[in-house]
Amino acid sequence: xxxxxxxAAVVSAAAGFSWLGDxxxxxxxxxxxxxxGQYLSDPRLQTYGSQxxxxxPLSPILHIVSGNTPHAALQSLIRxxxxxxxxxxxxxQEGLPEVDTFVRALPKExxxxxxxxxxxxxxxxxxxxxxxxxxxxxxxxxxxxxxTQRFLAHGHKISLGLIWSRCDPHIAEGIARDVFPxxxxxxxxPQFFFVAGDSAEFASQLSKCMEKQRLNLVAxxxxxxxxxxxxxxxxxxxxxxxxxxxxFLWDSLANLDWVVIHDPNPGLVTNPLHGTIFIKAMxxxxxxxxxxxxxxxxxxxxxxxNLESVSLAIRSGAQRTCQIGQMQNPPLTxxxxxxxxxxxxxxxxxxxxx
Amino acid sequence: MTTSLETDVLRFLxxxxxxxxxxxxLAIFNHQRRENPVYxxxxxxxxxPERIDSWKRIPAVPQIAFKRSDIxxxxxxxxxxxxxxxxxxGEGYGKHFFPSLRLYEAAVVRGWDYFRLPRHRLILLxxxxxxxxxxxxxxxxxxxxxxxxxxxxxxxxGGFDLDQLRExxxxxxxxxTLFGTALAFLNxxxxxxARCLELPHGSVAIETGGFKGSGREIGKRALYEQLxxxxxxATDSIWNEYGMTExxxxxxxxxxxxxxxxxxxxxxxxxxPDTNEEASPGKIGLLRIIDLAxxxxxxxxxxxxxxxxxxxxxxxxxGRDPDVLPRGCSRAMDELMRSAx
Numbered sequence: 001x002x003x004x005x006x007x008a009a010v011v012s013a014a015a016g017f018s019w020l021g022d023x024x025x026x027x028x029x030x031x032x033x034x035x036x037g038q039y040l041s042d043p044r045l046q047t048y049g050s051q052x053x054x055x056x057p058l059s060p061i062l063h064i065v066s067g068n069t070p071h072a073a074l075q076s077l078i079r080x081x082x083x084x085x086x087x088x089x090x091x092x093q094e095g096l097p098e099v100d101t102f103v104r105a106l107p108k109e110x111x112x113x114x115x116x117x118x119x120x121x122x123x124x125x126x127x128x129x130x131x132x133x134x135x136x137x138x139x140x141x142x143x144x145x146x147x148t149q150r151f152l153a154h155g156h157k158i159s160l161g162l163i164w165s166r167c168d169p170h171i172a173e174g175i176a177r178d179v180f181p182x183x184x185x186x187x188x189x190p191q192f193f194f195v196a197g198d199s200a201e202f203a204s205q206l207s208k209c210m211e212k213q214r215l216n217l218v219a220x221x222x223x224x225x226x227x228x229x230x231x232x233x234x235x236x237x238x239x240x241x242x243x244x245x246x247x248f249l250w251d252s253l254a255n256l257d258w259v260v261i262h263d264p265n266p267g268l269v270t271n272p273l274h275g276t277i278f279i280k281a282m283x284x285x286x287x288x289x290x291x292x293x294x295x296x297x298x299x300x301x302x303x304x305x306n307l308e309s310v311s312l313a314i315r316s317g318a319q320r321t322c323q324i325g326q327m328q329n330p331p332l333t334x335x336x337x338x339x340x341x342x343x344x345x346x347x348x349x350x351x352x353x354x
Numbered sequence: 355m356t357t358s359l360e361t362d363v364l365r366f367l368x369x370x371x372x373x374x375x376x377x378x379x380l381a382i383f384n385h386q387r388r389e390n391p392v393y394x395x396x397x398x399x400x401x402x403p404e405r406i407d408s409w410k411r412i413p414a415v416p417q418i419a420f421k422r423s424d425i426x427x428x429x430x431x432x433x434x435x436x437x438x439x440x441x442x443x444g445e446g447y448g449k450h451f452f453p454s455l456r457l458y459e460a461a462v463v464r465g466w467d468y469f470r471l472p473r474h475r476l477i478l479l480x481x482x483x484x485x486x487x488x489x490x491x492x493x494x495x496x497x498x499x500x501x502x503x504x505x506x507x508x509x510x511x512g513g514f515d516l517d518q519l520r521e522x523x524x525x526x527x528x529x530x531t532l533f534g535t536a537l538a539f540l541n542x543x544x545x546x547x548a549r550c551l552e553l554p555h556g557s558v559a560i561e562t563g564g565f566k567g568s569g570r571e572i573g574k575r576a577l578y579e580q581l582x583x584x585x586x587x588a589t590d591s592i593w594n595e596y597g598m599t600e601x602x603x604x605x606x607x608x609x610x611x612x613x614x615x616x617x618x619x620x621x622x623x624x625x626x627p628d629t630n631e632e633a634s635p636g637k638i639g640l641l642r643i644i645d646l647a648x649x650x651x652x653x654x655x656x657x658x659x660x661x662x663x664x665x666x667x668x669x670x671x672x673g674r675d676p677d678v679l680p681r682g683c684s685r686a687m688d689e690l691m692r693s694a695x
Contacts, residue, residue: 224627224637224638224639224660225638225660225674227627227628228627228638228639228640228658228660228674229658229674230627231625231627231628231630231640232416232418232627232640232656232658235416235630235656236416236418236419236422238396238399238400238416239396239415239416239418239419239422239423240422241399242395242396242398242399242400243392243395243396243422243423244422254628254629254630254631255628255629256627256628
């Protein structure tokens with residue numbers, strides 16, 4: 001299928017998924033142009049420095065995706081379809097209905113193959129393997145990959161916010177937009193916010209807006225074991241709020257929809273996610289405080305966005321910075337985990353002396 | 355006041371009267387709220403009214419509170435005994451303090467007898483309390499055996515005392531009761547893969563605890579089936595003791611798929627995790643326990659274990675799912691935190 005037809009097919013199939021961003025034919029064409037120039041759209045040799053170049057899609061591409069969000073899975077698939085690869089996807093045990101829907105909406109000739117169990121031949125025949133998941137998952141699959149296969153690993157990442165503003169409804173709404181999608185399980189979902197100034201007051205103000213913000217979203221379905229673990233976590237922090245100075249907690253009544261926890265200690269803590277918002281006092285040296293997770297940071301949401309805040313975020317290890325409220329909406333052209341999104345899925349052929 | 359409450363609880367343990375449970379529970383609650391500053395703050399945070407009219411409304415501290423704070427309803431100077439949790443989760447250990455073990459001892463013995471568990475020839479797959487002074491389980495074993503050293507089959511170095519065990523197993527004239535952690539039982543089977551471990555006719559095995567920190571997991575059914583084959587006892591003669599360092603009393607169940615039941619001085623509720631209220635019958639929830647013998651700390655504890663209330667008045671213990679949290683990208687932080695410990 002020709003590139004224009006593939007683009008049209010992707011645009012059509014993605015129409016039902018607003019969270020995939022502004023996927024129009026024009027935007028996709030601009031994205032291709034930005035990353036790959038004329039390589040995809042023009043099959044002829046392109047001048048490249050003193051030589052000529054061609055690109056070919058790595059094909060087939062095997063996408064091994066995790067169950068936390070359908071976002072990353074669909075983005076990976078869309079990139080594979082756009083470059084013209086044959087795509088195979090190994091779905092998580094619990095499946096990803098959004099991926100099924102998207103794939104069914106594609107024309108048969110470019111429709112990726114999906115499977116709950118990994119076919120051994122996929123692992124052997126794929127030219128590129130993309131893996132989303134934990135360190136163990138990535139290590140497991142990397143052991144099976146051959147040196148001739150391009151292995152692209154997207155491990156778990158941590159996103160966070162740095163805030164020097166007061167909490168007004170606009171900021172609160174932004175935090176809700178960043179935290180609640182995908183039940184906070186995505187790599188772009190912030191796990192905590194460092195807040196300068198009166199962080200406890202900020203948390204208090206934020207909590208007042210949360211009920212309204214949560215109402216705007218569909219309540220996530222959680223199994224009983226998960227709900228129990230979240231309840232146990234919340235009750236632990238209630239105890240801490242009752243007995244430790246500076247710890248405060250506000251939560252949704254009679255459900256587990258959201259909880260705002262103010263922790264005066266800027267030290268890093270595990271967040272169980274699923275609507276858990278940690279507001280922590282801004283450390284005197286945020287870069288130092290974030291140094292243990294430097295290599296794990298994905299996105300840092302900022303308020304305000306200015307040269308100083310951006311510079312601090314980049315020094316701290318951010319792969320991406322954006323305004324608070326935009327953390328879940330990277331542009332089509334973003335470099336997921338710092339890589340070129342389309343460029344990673346093609347190989348270049350250099351032609352000299354022509 | 356405390357002495358009088360202790361006397362009241364001791365009396366209740368020896369002569370339980372259903373009708374007196376609630377008033378005693380509320381009296382202990384009022385006492386603990388008054389004498390335990392940590393608990394008082396917790397009640398204040400939860401906006402618990404000054405007067406409550408049901409044991410079901412007594413605020414339960416989360417189990418982890420015993421790790422974060424000293425939960426004492428008496429003065430520090432009066433402390434004579436400290437039990438500690440294993441600390442295998444890497445977050446430090448929980449502490450349970452006592453000014454006296456009178457209540458603890460009574461609860462252990464009365465509970466054991468209430469379920470008609472045999473005390474003759476009780477062999478303990480655990481260390482003697484002299485070797486494990488902070489272990490409530492070792493103390494429990496000691497209480498049940500008058501601290502006789504020849505009843506403890508785990509040596510000071512943590513390995514099996516082979517001579518001791520061999521001697522006990524060779525004596526086949528009378529039934530015996532083998533009591534230890536599930537992990538100790540598993541080790542026993544592994545240490546003696548070929549040896550006949552068959553217990554005398556009428557013997558009973560009582561296992562407790564899980565496999566925390568051992569890196570091993572085995573389902574209850576598989577464990578009981580293995581124990582049944584190797585020890586030569588019916589699965590119905592294998593009991594589970596469900597207790598914890600943070601409590602003074604224990605629940606018991608026998609066989610597979612049967613309810614855990616409480617002695618008369620304990621109650622439980624299954625809490626709906628979504629609403630934090632009592633779950634409707636048959637629904638899975640978190641286990642919340644009231645133990646009148648916990649006079650010296652707090653009598654209501656919210657565990658992290660899942661359970662289902664049963665029509666027979668007991669509960670089906672499901673335990674906790676170790677993989678449920680963290681999920682997704684929170685695992686990155688969790689792994690980092692663990693490696694930093």
